[in-house]
Amino acid sequence: MSTVAYDSTAVLGRHLRRIRHSPGVVVLTQTMPITMLLFFGFVFGSALATPGQEYRAFLVPGLLAATAAGGIMTGMFQSSQDVQRGVTDRFRTMPMSRIAVPLGQTAADLLTTAIGMVPLVLVGLAVGWRIDGGVPGALGAFGLLLLFRFATNWVGAYLGLLIRNEEIAGQLGSVTFVLPLLSNAYIPTDGLPGWLRVVAEWNPISAVAAAVRDLCGNASPSADAAWPLANPVSSALLWGLVILAVFVPLTVRAYTRSGE
Amino acid sequence: MSRMDTTYTVLSEGLEKRFGGVHALRGLDLAVARGTVCGVLGPNGAGKTTAVRVLTTLSAPDGGSARVAGHDIVREAAAVRLAIGVAGQYASVDGELTGRENLRLFAKLLRLRGAAGRARADELLERFGLTEAADRAARTYSGGMRRRLDLASSLLTRPQVLFLDEPTTGLDPGSRGQIWTAVRELADEGTTVLLTTQYLEEADRLADDIVLIDHGRAAHRGTPAELKSLIGSYAEAVLPEDATQPVFLTAAGVLDRLTGAEPVIDREHRTVGAMATGGTLTLPRIVRELDAAGVPVMDASLRPPTLDEVFLRLTGGAGATATAAGTSGPARPVSRTAGEERAA
Ligand SMILES: Nc1ncnc2c1ncn2[C@@H]1O[C@H](COP(=O)(O)OP(=O)(O)OP(=O)(O)O)[C@@H](O)[C@H]1O
Ligand SMILES: [Mg+2]
Numbered sequence: 001m002s003t004v005a006y007d008s009t010a011v012l013g014r015h016l017r018r019i020r021h022s023p024g025v026v027v028l029t030q031t032m033p034i035t036m037l038l039f040f041g042f043v044f045g046s047a048l049a050t051p052g053q054e055y056r057a058f059l060v061p062g063l064l065a066a067t068a069a070g071g072i073m074t075g076m077f078q079s080s081q082d083v084q085r086g087v088t089d090r091f092r093t094m095p096m097s098r099i100a101v102p103l104g105q106t107a108a109d110l111l112t113t114a115i116g117m118v119p120l121v122l123v124g125l126a127v128g129w130r131i132d133g134g135v136p137g138a139l140g141a142f143g144l145l146l147l148f149r150f151a152t153n154w155v156g157a158y159l160g161l162l163i164r165n166e167e168i169a170g171q172l173g174s175v176t177f178v179l180p181l182l183s184n185a186y187i188p189t190d191g192l193p194g195w196l197r198v199v200a201e202w203n204p205i206s207a208v209a210a211a212v213r214d215l216c217g218n219a220s221p222s223a224d225a226a227w228p229l230a231n232p233v234s235s236a237l238l239w240g241l242v243i244l245a246v247f248v249p250l251t252v253r254a255y256t257r258s259g260e
Numbered sequence: 261m262s263r264m265d266t267t268y269t270v271l272s273e274g275l276e277k278r279f280g281g282v283h284a285l286r287g288l289d290l291a292v293a294r295g296t297v298c299g300v301l302g303p304n305g306a307g308k309t310t311a312v313r314v315l316t317t318l319s320a321p322d323g324g325s326a327r328v329a330g331h332d333i334v335r336e337a338a339a340v341r342l343a344i345g346v347a348g349q350y351a352s353v354d355g356e357l358t359g360r361e362n363l364r365l366f367a368k369l370l371r372l373r374g375a376a377g378r379a380r381a382d383e384l385l386e387r388f389g390l391t392e393a394a395d396r397a398a399r400t401y402s403g404g405m406r407r408r409l410d411l412a413s414s415l416l417t418r419p420q421v422l423f424l425d426e427p428t429t430g431l432d433p434g435s436r437g438q439i440w441t442a443v444r445e446l447a448d449e450g451t452t453v454l455l456t457t458q459y460l461e462e463a464d465r466l467a468d469d470i471v472l473i474d475h476g477r478a479a480h481r482g483t484p485a486e487l488k489s490l491i492g493s494y495a496e497a498v499l500p501e502d503a504t505q506p507v508f509l510t511a512a513g514v515l516d517r518l519t520g521a522e523p524v525i526d527r528e529h530r531t532v533g534a535m536a537t538g539g540t541l542t543l544p545r546i547v548r549e550l551d552a553a554g555v556p557v558m559d560a561s562l563r564p565p566t567l568d569e570v571f572l573r574l575t576g577g578a579g580a581t582a583t584a585a586g587t588s589g590p591a592r593p594v595s596r597t598a599g600e601e602r603a604a
Contacts (some may be wrong), residue, residue: 007369009449010365010368010369013368014354014357014365015367017357017361018354018356018357021356021357021397022356037490037593073563086348086350086351086352087352087353087354087355089348089352090346090348090352090353090366090413091369092317093316093317093318093341093344093346094341094366094370095338095341095342096341101443187537213349229500259313259318259319260318260319260320
């Protein structure tokens with residue numbers, strides 16, 4: 001096995017072990033979108049013009065996209081905690097591949113998210129969401145969600161290396177909950193005022209949510225929206241790849257120079 | 261350079277490190293011979309941690325050069341990392357994992373695979389008295405246990421060079437003793453050790469050579485005995501319980517005349533002392549002169565100084581204050597500078 005694969009697997013094992021020791025944290029993170037689904041879907045849904053069931057079917061892909069965006073928060077928290085507690089420094093004095101620590105960390109997050117999204121999907125199906133795009137569509141949607149999660153987790157890993165303080169990372173993490181609010185995750189963008197609509201349509205979370213809706217046969221892309229929403233599958237794929245292309249090298253550089 | 265490499269396992273020349281306006285290392289020269297223990301002493305903010313971080317490739321120097329185990333710390337950082345073990349000033353283990361899991365993880369990353377890694381982990385847990393706590397999350401460990409686990413983590417592969425940044429700070433005497441024993445054993449097995457410490461007793465006990473650093477450069481170096489002889493002996497007289505201030509002042513006057521150094525009066529311990537240089541002063545003479553001046557002497561001594569006293573004297577008293585002395589601003593003069601020190 002190559003050094004990168006060997007070291008990253010060891011780091012991945014470390015993170016999975018941590019989860020095994022305190023599964024509560026993961027369970028709690030995964031329960032959050034389900035709570036939001038039930039709350040928004042039944043409380044807000046009843047106040048909207050759209051029938052409740054239709055709104056809940058709209059909401060599930062949005063919550064899946066928001067969950068994927070949550071990679072920023074977990075990545076930021078994990079990296080800054082490791083820096084603050086000196087674990088990053090210990091790894092940095094060891095003869096290890098320089099990408100292994102962030103790669104093992106983000107790979108572990110990817111695995112947990114892949115499993116953690118299942119309950120949300122099941123509850124979503126139970127409250128009225130449908131997958132009408134067939135198996136390829138569903139797999140494509142799942143793939144895009146995971147790609148986006150992986151990408152945002154690298155963004156978080158990078159920010160955490162700069163923040164270097166887990167309390168601050170925790171505070172900033174809760175701020176990231178605003179990001180899906182500025183997208184089409186919970187509400188359609190058509191009704192938004194001018195500039196806010198532009199922001200929401202270009203928000204990568206919107207592209208991911210729209211791509212899931214498209215691939216699962218929930219809603220077709222709206223042709224009169226901005227390019228990312230008119231072509232959600234391509235734009236969601238592009239967003240994921242571009243973010244990775246920028247943030248993987250940035251993170252490795254920040255890791256290599258951490259604390260200099 | 262190659263001849264030097266075989267003699268010195270750690271060799272730095274003119275290392276510089278700046279943090280914004282703070283000049284943390286100002287041309288630090290270090291030379292640690294193979295298989296010896298070098299104690300780096302210095303007040304808070306002197307640059308000890310910075311020196312360790314630069315030498316262990318954690319931080320890039322802004323100037324100067326250094327070789328560790330024969331490899332350049334900048335150009336051959338990966339080779340340096342293969343040769344070193346590091347235990348930093350703050351324990352750096354994963355608190356969510358157990359002690360045993362931490363050691364196995366680091367063993368795996370150091371290519372001690374499978375049974376070999378597990379056996380080595382168990383051996384180190386045993387050696388540092390952590391077997392009982394081995395399967396508890398490290399965050400539940402006491403400070404001393406965490407430091408021991410940290411040290412164990414740095415010893416997994418029997419490194420050629422071991423860097424220890426204040427390895428016993430905050431430990432109880434028992435734990436400190438365990439670490440001292442471990443360090444001595446490693447040195448006897450041929451490991452080169454560079455350790456920083458605030459405890460002069462620790463340097464005295466463990467180090468073959470001592471480097472006193474102040475304001476980011478070596479202010480003095482030598483064996484513990486050489487450093488002590490450099491500033492002479494400490495003359496001290498103990499006065500009776502009921503001695504009054506004028507009596508203390510008379511005694512101080514006598515010691516001032518005999519040693520030429522400024523005496524220190526300690527009313528609490530009823531002592532008057534002064535550093536005697538030159539090696540001509542004798543104990544009978546001190547007692548005679550004090551007696552002649554009418555000072556009732558209960559006890560008197562002329563002894564080698566403790567490293568604390570050496571330290572205070574040679575770093576211009578910086579060690580007495582707990583504040584960071586290395587912050588920006590002109591360096592205060594040190595009372596003496598070693599011959600090899602370069603001009604700023
Ligand atoms: N990352 C950093 N950013 C800014 N200044 C720093 C940084 N690291 C160290 N310094 C400064 O460099 C100087 C030397 O610090 P260093 O930690 O090396 O001292 P030290 O001898 O280890 O002190 P102590 O005994 O307190 O551990 C100090 O003035 C410190 O404030
Ligand atoms: Mg320090």
